[in-house]
Amino acid sequence: MDMKSRKKRRNVGVIGVGQTKHSSHREDVNQPEMVFEAVREALDDAGISMDDIDCVVHGNMELFEMIHQPDLWHELGTGSLGKTAFRLTTGGTTGATLFCAADNLVASGMYDVVMAIGFEKLQEGNTTAGITNMADPLWTRNLQTGALTGTCAYDVIQEFGEERAKRASMMYRVIMDKHAMLNPKAHRQFGLEFDQIDYLMEHSAKLVGELRIIHMCSQSDGACAVILASEDKAAKLGKKPPVWVRDHITIHREETFNILGYDNRYPVEMTHKVAARELYRRNGITNPLEYFDVFEMYDPSSWWGLDWIRDFFMLEGDEHLRLVENKEIMIGGRMPINPSGGVIATNPIGATALIRPAEAVLQIRGDAGPHQIPGPVRHGLASGFGGTMWTVLIMLEKDLDWEQESRP
Amino acid sequence: MGTRVAICAVAQIKNEPDIWYMRFQGMLLECLESIIAATGVTFDKEKGIRDIVTCSDDVFDARTISDNGMTDVVGAHYRGEEKIAQDGLNALGYAMACILSGHDDVVLFMGHCKESQSESRHMCTNLAYDPFYCRPVGLDFLTANALQARAYAAKTGLTDRHLAEIVVRSRRNAAKNPYARDNKMVTHEEVMESPYLADPIRELHYYPVTDWAVGMLLSCEERAYEFTDRPVWITGFGNCMDRYFIGERDLASPMSLKKAAARAYAMAGIEDPARDIDLFELNDACAHHLPLIAEGIGIVPEGKGPAWIEEGGPDKQNVNLSGGMLNGNPIMLGGVARAVEAYLQLRGEAGQRQVEGARRALAHGSTGGAGQHQTVVILEK
Numbered sequence: 001m002d003m004k005s006r007k008k009r010r011n012v013g014v015i016g017v018g019q020t021k022h023s024s025h026r027e028d029v030n031q032p033e034m035v036f037e038a039v040r041e042a043l044d045d046a047g048i049s050m051d052d053i054d055c056v057v058h059g060n061m062e063l064f065e066m067i068h069q070p071d072l073w074h075e076l077g078t079g080s081l082g083k084t085a086f087r088l089t090t091g092g093t094t095g096a097t098l099f100c101a102a103d104n105l106v107a108s109g110m111y112d113v114v115m116a117i118g119f120e121k122l123q124e125g126n127t128t129a130g131i132t133n134m135a136d137p138l139w140t141r142n143l144q145t146g147a148l149t150g151t152c153a154y155d156v157i158q159e160f161g162e163e164r165a166k167r168a169s170m171m172y173r174v175i176m177d178k179h180a181m182l183n184p185k186a187h188r189q190f191g192l193e194f195d196q197i198d199y200l201m202e203h204s205a206k207l208v209g210e211l212r213i214i215h216m217c218s219q220s221d222g223a224c225a226v227i228l229a230s231e232d233k234a235a236k237l238g239k240k241p242p243v244w245v246r247d248h249i250t251i252h253r254e255e256t257f258n259i260l261g262y263d264n265r266y267p268v269e270m271t272h273k274v275a276a277r278e279l280y281r282r283n284g285i286t287n288p289l290e291y292f293d294v295f296e297m298y299d300p301s302s303w304w305g306l307d308w309i310r311d312f313f314m315l316e317g318d319e320h321l322r323l324v325e326n327k328e329i330m331i332g333g334r335m336p337i338n339p340s341g342g343v344i345a346t347n348p349i350g351a352t353a354l355i356r357p358a359e360a361v362l363q364i365r366g367d368a369g370p371h372q373i374p375g376p377v378r379h380g381l382a383s384g385f386g387g388t389m390w391t392v393l394i395m396l397e398k399d400l401d402w403e404q405e406s407r408p
Numbered sequence: 409m410g411t412r413v414a415i416c417a418v419a420q421i422k423n424e425p426d427i428w429y430m431r432f433q434g435m436l437l438e439c440l441e442s443i444i445a446a447t448g449v450t451f452d453k454e455k456g457i458r459d460i461v462t463c464s465d466d467v468f469d470a471r472t473i474s475d476n477g478m479t480d481v482v483g484a485h486y487r488g489e490e491k492i493a494q495d496g497l498n499a500l501g502y503a504m505a506c507i508l509s510g511h512d513d514v515v516l517f518m519g520h521c522k523e524s525q526s527e528s529r530h531m532c533t534n535l536a537y538d539p540f541y542c543r544p545v546g547l548d549f550l551t552a553n554a555l556q557a558r559a560y561a562a563k564t565g566l567t568d569r570h571l572a573e574i575v576v577r578s579r580r581n582a583a584k585n586p587y588a589r590d591n592k593m594v595t596h597e598e599v600m601e602s603p604y605l606a607d608p609i610r611e612l613h614y615y616p617v618t619d620w621a622v623g624m625l626l627s628c629e630e631r632a633y634e635f636t637d638r639p640v641w642i643t644g645f646g647n648c649m650d651r652y653f654i655g656e657r658d659l660a661s662p663m664s665l666k667k668a669a670a671r672a673y674a675m676a677g678i679e680d681p682a683r684d685i686d687l688f689e690l691n692d693a694c695a696h697h698l699p700l701i702a703e704g705i706g707i708v709p710e711g712k713g714p715a716w717i718e719e720g721g722p723d724k725q726n727v728n729l730s731g732g733m734l735n736g737n738p739i740m741l742g743g744v745a746r747a748v749e750a751y752l753q754l755r756g757e758a759g760q761r762q763v764e765g766a767r768r769a770l771a772h773g774s775t776g777g778a779g780q781h782q783t784v785v786i787l788e789k
Binding site: 007008009017030031056064066067069071072073074075076080082083085086088089090091097100101103104105106107109110111129130131133134136137210249250252253254269274323330350367386387388390 | 508
């Protein structure tokens with residue numbers, strides 16, 4: 001049988017989203033209590049109770065808090081008692097994986113209403129030690145510096161020159177902070193101004209090469225919950241119009257830090273680029289920059305955020321730099337990126353990649369509050385990042401009006 | 409679009425106490441190569457495997473993102489990969505959703521665990537408990553199971569001799585299973601004299617430290633015969649979460665097990681499991697689990713587990729002919745090992761253990777101390 005005839009079995013919509021206020025120290029709550037805050041908000045947002053939920057999907061990374069299979073303890077806060085319950089983890093992409101899993105579980109017809117819950121309480125562990133521990137103990141762990149990777153800064157500087165690259169990356173950083181200042185849930189809100197760019201370029205402490213502390217994402221405590229429902233259930237239950245999950249793709253790459261150098265016979269293409277190309281092809285998107293109205297990107301540092309715009313929108317040359325330099329990625333710009341402030345502002349890792357589609361949903365509904373982008377928002381894009389350059393890319397729609405394109 | 413999902417191939421290595429000579433990547437690669445050889449499946453983006461579901465655990469691998477070390481050996485380079493971080497039997501339910509949703513035609517499942525790598529597996533499972541109340545008092549999966557064994561014995565009159573019979577039978581069955589961990593045969597007396605790990609659980613009542621890896625190829629109904637002429641169908645899936653605090657649970661008669669079974673039966677259209685199912689593989693990490701789970705899934709009347717053992721019930725109803733988890737499968741994969749045995753039986757490939765004419769089987773898995781989370785899968789020929 002030809003695979004291309006297969007389509008999504010039934011439509012799935014997001015009917016509720018919830019987040020905690022993210023912060024560096026949530027010492028006032030334990031993990032299940034913190035998770036409960038997001039669950040409560042998501043249920044209230046959807047106008048439903050736990051009785052309406054069939055299945056709970058939970059995820060985070062165990063070694064950050066040293067809790068083995070924390071969904072067992074978190075039963076106290078997730079409301080999974082007596083429910084079907086899955087636990088999925090894929091590193092930084094975990095939150096996005098939870099979202100995709102919830103979509104699959106509903107679309108399959110096995111469950112009508114599924115809640116995805118991601119959390120992290122990074123205060124309770126050592127994040128960089130945790131991430132370093134992902135590297136192979138024999139080959140690459142000694143080279144690992146957690147998520148602190150300076151190579152992207154090096155690459156951008158090589159391509160565009162030191163002055164322009166450093167300025168664009170710091171411009172990206174200030175824009176993200178300006179967005180975070182508008183988001184009451186965001187963790188770090190510094191109040192940076194554009195006239196501080198020169199100062200920060202010189203004086204922010206260096207972490208690795210040109211990756212400076214101001215460029216890097218935070219370590220946050222926080223949780224996010226998203227409720228997905230079948231088209232029928234969404235019509236019956238949701239108090240707000242559902243936001244539809246059009247498609248999603250996951251692309252991983254094998255563990256290779258290229259310590260022996262690159263070989264042109266085996267090109268190592270960025271997974272963001274592969275994911276975007278495949279997803280747009282099977283959905284007939286030829287100009288993503290025109291098509292999408294908002295993009296919530298998993299941007300772990302302003303160097304990566306800057307560089308990855310090119311991959312996700314399939315841009316050429318310095319188009320991505322110009323988008324940033326011309327402030328086109330700002331709220332009100334041509335392609336608003338991370339109106340929430342993004343990952344640099346807020347990063348409870350197991351929740352981070354779930355906050356991305358959650359924030360895109362708020363934007364599409366027009367419910368984002370002070371960081372709502374002006375104008376109609378019909379098409380949303382959300383990404384997750386993790387592992388050794390892994391990508392999850394999710395397409396969200398305001399209306400059920402797209403052609404069910406052939407797969408894959 | 410079909411409504412059934414097929415298991416088209418299964419590959420495993422032998423369960424061993426300590427695979428010191430191979431890293432988990434090597435163990436998985438053997439399984440992957442075996443599946444490719446058996447089915448001819450490719451990683452072609454149009455017709456082959458695009459998405460992989462894995463099962464492993466960060467704490468037991470002592471590695472953040474344990475699936476990060478295996479992307480290449482499960483074929484996930486530029487493909488999708490998602491890790492189930494609970495008993496791998498749940499991966500069958502999730503893979504089923506991936507296929508029934510229309511998102512995937514074929515899904516590769518790969519699981520591994522090397523319990524031998526940890527200094528103490530009880531220290532690992534102690535980490536499953538909250539650091540405030542339960543962890544400091546020493547709860548881990550063994551001690552939680554011991555409290556459950558005590559509760560079940562108090563309710564049903566289960567004795568040390570019943571437990572010994574379960575262990576002796578497990579080893580006898582496992583001796584006929586070439587992939588089972590090699591254990592020495594034991595007598596009832598040896599079991600009853602083995603030292604206590606956590607009263608009333610003795611050393612021989614508890615599954616031994618084991619390393620193992622396994623793989624499966626799952627497919628949509630329309631394409632199953634491209635990969636095999638004898639697909640085994642997943643027709644029922646159910647899982648359920650129970651309460652965290654064990655004092656709030658009915659340990660001897662778990663609600664989550666009954667609900668998980670009821671969900672799987674409803675999906676598969678089973679009314680009377682004892683009548684409608686030909687063989688049962690139950691995830692018995694400890695000896696007392698065998699009768700307790702048999703009650704929970706409804707093939708033995710409530711509280712009658714010990715009498716069922718005395719009357720040779722497990723043999724009559726074809727329960728754990730593989731030797732069960734009790735003979736040795738690693739944590740995370742106990743339920744998957746049950747599904748593997750069910751698959752072999754339904755294909756008629758179970759060798760000396762073969763149940764003639766088996767058409768429908770039940771595989772059970774559990775996660776957490778005293779089975780806080782329970783999973784039941786129905787497989788059919």
